[in-house]
Amino acid sequence: MHIAIVGAGLVGAGWTIVFARAGKTVKLYDASVEIRASVLDDIRGRLHDLKNFELVSDVDAILGRIEVCNTLAAVVDGAAYVQESVPERLELKKEISTQLSELLGEGTIVGSSTSGIPASAFTEALPNREKFVVAHPVNPPYLVPVVEVGPAPWTAQDTVGKAMSIMTAAGQSPILVRREIEGFILNRLQGVLLREAWALFEKGYASAEDIDKTVREGLGLRWSFMGPFETIDLNAPAGVREYAEVLGPLYHSIDASRSDPQPWSEALIGKVEAERREEVTTEDLAGRRNWRDRRLMALAAHKAKQQDK
Amino acid sequence: MHIAIVGAGLVGAGWTIVFARAGKTVKLYDASVEIRASVLDDIRGRLHDLKNFELVSDVDAILGRIEVCNTLAAVVDGAAYVQESVPERLELKKEISTQLSELLGEGTIVGSSTSGIPASAFTEALPNREKFVVAHPVNPPYLVPVVEVGPAPWTAQDTVGKAMSIMTAAGQSPILVRREIEGFILNRLQGVLLREAWALFEKGYASAEDIDKTVREGLGLRWSFMGPFETIDLNAPAGVREYAEVLGPLYHSIDASRSDPQPWSEALIGKVEAERREEVTTEDLAGRRNWRDRRLMALAAHKAKQQDK
Numbered sequence: 001m002h003i004a005i006v007g008a009g010l011v012g013a014g015w016t017i018v019f020a021r022a023g024k025t026v027k028l029y030d031a032s033v034e035i036r037a038s039v040l041d042d043i044r045g046r047l048h049d050l051k052n053f054e055l056v057s058d059v060d061a062i063l064g065r066i067e068v069c070n071t072l073a074a075v076v077d078g079a080a081y082v083q084e085s086v087p088e089r090l091e092l093k094k095e096i097s098t099q100l101s102e103l104l105g106e107g108t109i110v111g112s113s114t115s116g117i118p119a120s121a122f123t124e125a126l127p128n129r130e131k132f133v134v135a136h137p138v139n140p141p142y143l144v145p146v147v148e149v150g151p152a153p154w155t156a157q158d159t160v161g162k163a164m165s166i167m168t169a170a171g172q173s174p175i176l177v178r179r180e181i182e183g184f185i186l187n188r189l190q191g192v193l194l195r196e197a198w199a200l201f202e203k204g205y206a207s208a209e210d211i212d213k214t215v216r217e218g219l220g221l222r223w224s225f226m227g228p229f230e231t232i233d234l235n236a237p238a239g240v241r242e243y244a245e246v247l248g249p250l251y252h253s254i255d256a257s258r259s260d261p262q263p264w265s266e267a268l269i270g271k272v273e274a275e276r277r278e279e280v281t282t283e284d285l286a287g288r289r290n291w292r293d294r295r296l297m298a299l300a301a302h303k304a305k306q307q308d309k
Numbered sequence: 310m311h312i313a314i315v316g317a318g319l320v321g322a323g324w325t326i327v328f329a330r331a332g333k334t335v336k337l338y339d340a341s342v343e344i345r346a347s348v349l350d351d352i353r354g355r356l357h358d359l360k361n362f363e364l365v366s367d368v369d370a371i372l373g374r375i376e377v378c379n380t381l382a383a384v385v386d387g388a389a390y391v392q393e394s395v396p397e398r399l400e401l402k403k404e405i406s407t408q409l410s411e412l413l414g415e416g417t418i419v420g421s422s423t424s425g426i427p428a429s430a431f432t433e434a435l436p437n438r439e440k441f442v443v444a445h446p447v448n449p450p451y452l453v454p455v456v457e458v459g460p461a462p463w464t465a466q467d468t469v470g471k472a473m474s475i476m477t478a479a480g481q482s483p484i485l486v487r488r489e490i491e492g493f494i495l496n497r498l499q500g501v502l503l504r505e506a507w508a509l510f511e512k513g514y515a516s517a518e519d520i521d522k523t524v525r526e527g528l529g530l531r532w533s534f535m536g537p538f539e540t541i542d543l544n545a546p547a548g549v550r551e552y553a554e555v556l557g558p559l560y561h562s563i564d565a566s567r568s569d570p571q572p573w574s575e576a577l578i579g580k581v582e583a584e585r586r587e588e589v590t591t592e593d594l595a596g597r598r599n600w601r602d603r604r605l606m607a608l609a610a611h612k613a614k615q616q617d618k
């Protein structure tokens with residue numbers, strides 16, 4: 001049984017690489033004829049980049065497991081799993097989910113790549129809604145392994161378990177978002193750190209570049225191989241309890257000083273943008289994104305060489 | 310002129326390695342006779358670990374630049390810079406700063422390793438208080454380069470500039486905390502992310518391990534070589550402004566849902582601790598800390614090999 005990729009833009013093409021790299025047969029479909037015509041070339045280019053970092057070995061073998069389909073029915077027929085990655089608009093998620101619902105075979109389940117829309121918002125009316133779940137990747141998923149698996153209240157336990165297993169088998173790192181919540185886990189954690197970063201910048205405590213440096217030359221090093229709980233657990237001789245007892249009051253005081261969250265204002269965005277454009281001009285943004293992707297590949301290769309997780 | 314290290318515990322010994330590795334002559338002093346007797350062995354052991362990861366080449370040459378002094382006067386005499394790393398208690402910071410104040414030569418300035426006490430709290434009464442500044446490292450400073458340089462209102466611009474230059478020359482990444490604020494920059498950013506992590510765990514949205522995984526297999530990868538602003542700047546075609554306009558409302562909604570910060574409660578700490586002890590037993594904590602240090606060394610070696618910052 002194959003993996004079906006529905007929606008073959010940036011995210012869907014990334015998922016195709018994840019599953020084909022893991023040895024699965026992958027069929028993909030996009031409503032756009034242009035995307036169907038160009039997606040394999042896009043994937044081939046990305047696979048060659050990965051090969052340069054020794055993250056894949058046989059590009060042709062991986063490409064040989066990928067097939068482009070011209071209809072939604074053809075891509076879904078006989079699939080074990082459908083990864084849906086249409087654009088992030090509620091009406092599109094509802095429309096594709098309704099179409100998928102009518103095509104799903106007995107054992108097929110659907111994971112949606114949505115980064116912010118809970119599964120309940122686009123699956124409630126479906127007759128087989130227990131087969132739908134959120135499976136939110138980080139882009140590109142073949143370099144950043146976390147996947148947020150988030151059930152709606154009516155998603156079957158069996159669907160959740162299968163989605164987690166399929167992700168693990170594909171080399172990803174699924175986490176379970178037990179109940180629906182805005183922003184899931186990853187973007188909530190990112191959001192609160194961003195909020196503090198914007199506020200510190202706004203009040204003039206540090207430049208945007210110095211805030212970035214504090215993360216990339218400080219906090220972010222440990223967090224690239226340990227999470228926040230393990231970090232503090234190892235930062236006191238007796239573990240997390242000692243850490244929390246000693247430093248909890250300081251952190252609570254910091255939190256209390258931010259109890260009135262302000263939106264990111266137009267003026268504030270303009271100031272951060274001005275500082276960022278001094279670091280990287282608008283013309284150089286695309287090149288800098290290529291740099292980021294190479295660094296992510298180098299980091300993935302580095303992490304793969306470490307003997308334990 | 311040499312660098313003076315005052316307080317040679319975990320932090321002071323780490324600073325000694327930073328400066329001696331950078332080619333500086335380092336004199337160090339600790340009030341404890343036992344620490345003065347053992348610190349060089351401790352440093353030698355750490356340098357051999359670093360050599361195994363090709364992070365230093367000539368251990369003996371580095372050790373040859375380090376001298377242990379038996380008095381505070383001897384270590385300070387003729388120093389270009391004093392890095393003070395006595396334990397994190399206000400009365401101790403006041404006491405050592407008063408003693409240093411009386412011994413400082415014309416051109417000597419003092420940076421304190423304090424992680425949370427602002428310079429104004431322990432330097433106000435000193436006659437040469439303009440020569441004192443906070444220089445807060447992350448442990449161990451020879452693997453995590455960020456240093457938070459934080460002046461009191463009366464710290465001279467010249468002192469700030471010299472401290473930044475000395476850190477840069479030693480291979481560190483100093484950032485300027487322009488005004489005093491509780492937790493400086495790094496621990497504020499860590500604190501808000503921890504707060505959200507505790508809250509998500511408390512309400513049952515995810516396990517502590519899954520929250521950790523979301524960071525170490527997701528968010529933390531980019532943050533180990535880009536800060537939060539650069540990350541979002543590269544995450545929308547037109548840069549940070551487009552990102553903020555599209556996603557600002559979602560993040561503000563997330564923030565508003567956390568406008569009533571709760572302290573880390575005893576019951577909550579107990580639950581996280583229980584989950585952590587299933588991952589790593591109390592007996593294995595020390596071994597896991599060694600793992601963390603090896604991973605930090607491997608990551609530092611990896612980052613050093615990347616061609617640009």
